[in-house]
Amino acid sequence: MSDDHDESSALGRIETEVALLMRFGEATRRATGTAEHRVLDRAAYVILRHLADAGPQNVSALAARLNLDGSTVTRQVSALQRDGLITRTPDPSDGRGTVISPTPAGLQRMAAVQAARTRLYGDMLADWSPEDRSTLAALLGRLNQALINRNRPR
Amino acid sequence: MSDDHDESSALGRIETEVALLMRFGEATRRATGTAEHRVLDRAAYVILRHLADAGPQNVSALAARLNLDGSTVTRQVSALQRDGLITRTPDPSDGRGTVISPTPAGLQRMAAVQAARTRLYGDMLADWSPEDRSTLAALLGRLNQALINRNRPR
DNA sequence: CTCAGATAGCTGTATCATACAGGTACTTAT
DNA sequence: ATAAGTACCTGTATGATACAGCTATCTGAG
Structure with a gap:
């Protein structure tokens, strides 16, 4: 050792x-x-964020990206659809596939949660220097990148 | 910059x-x-760590400290006992209470998981400078402290 | 074109962490 | 000695997740 x-x-x-x-x-x-208003659970939140960030996509892509099982994403997406936060449309180029898009309501809900959390962090880190905040953000980003690289070394 | x-x-x-x-x-x-060997789940791991760190204590103290419901801790502790990782002894000074202590096997299991994770981090952060690691550790510590302070602002 | 194999997504079932409500046994204050 | 409080356990519910198996569809070889 x-x-x-x-x-x-x-x-x-x-x-x-x-x-x-x-x-x-x-x-x-x-x-x-x-x-x-019914909270967004962890997975639902990341799904909406990812959709907002990377555009509409199918279940498999989401599952791969979020390190989740396809069935989990299916169910999350169904719940999101039930709540009117996303829409499913048949993939025009592949009859098996479905394209998941965020609705305006979904984007708004996501943004609200995001804002609330950001506010919370601002509150908690009120006495931090801008440099420290910035450094923490950067290091966390690198840590996550390292995690991603480890889980998918391809 | x-x-x-x-x-x-x-x-x-x-x-x-x-x-x-x-x-x-x-x-x-x-x-x-x-x-x-059956993994320690998140709560079980923190329970064992806390016991190792802060000494034997009762269910309520653990629940308060870990921000968990008493029933959750009861069940976690039961599972840990079933697996021989902790022992329950009646509290001599309070007939209602039970004192939870880690067994040698529990401490060893906890240490093994801890070592594995630390190794994993060492692996992932192999190309980080000691300064960056140190800084990340410090900032995460402060972030957690901020979280704790927010949840218990007394 | 047809059929075999691959792929996308859904559903059934299981597990696990957790919470809340209610019960029992014990303790403490009056 | 009784009432109120406390510690823990149990019943039940919810929610996130995984794995296995199903159906519909696509793709490529003959």
Whole structure:
């Protein structure tokens, strides 16, 4: 085992903090916008964001991109459709496929949740310097990229 | 390096990256230590860590600390007991209470998962500078602290 | 053109984490 | 000694997810 004791403590701390973040993030999500209008669950939110970001696409593409099983995406999409947040249209170039598009309502709902969360972060990080915020955003981005690269090294 | 920029963009990016991290973190957990010996789920892992860290304690204390419902912790603890990872002993000073202690096997299992994850991070962050790792760890720590403070603003 | 194999999406079923409500046993204050 | 509070457990519900199997469709070889 090659143990770089100095660095492994940083790694250990990262591991700890990510685990904690997962726990608290879950609680926060549950608390962010309860009651009122039915909250978007984690997957629904990322689906809408991805649609808004990368344009209409089919279930398989979404599943691949979000690291989810196709059946999960199917059900999420069905729920989103039931709530009028996305529409399904037959893929004109492939009779098997369905193209998922966000509706205006879906985009709006997504934006509202996004804004609420951003506001929440602004609130929590009120006393952070702009540099620290920026650095955190950048490092998290790199961390996620590293995660993605590891899960799909192709 | 123009950081004299609208701060909300950093907040937005943080929001985005945290959401992504939640998604990928889930996948990572599922992949970390599959098959072989039954993985520790998120809650079980934090419970064991907390026990190792803060010593034996009762269900209510764990639930409060981990932001979980008491019933959830009860069930998690039952599962951990079934697997021989913790022991329950009656609280000598309170007939209603039960003190939860990690067993050697529990500590060892927890340490194994922890080591595997830390190794994984070391792997993924292989090309990061020690400074960046350290900074990420520190900023995540502050982020979690901010989350905790928000959830318990007493 | 026809048929075999691949692919897209859906459905059935299972698991797991979690919450809330209600019950039982014990403790504490009056 | 009784009422109120507390600790934990159990019943039940929800929601996210996976895997396996199904149907409809597409594509390519003959």
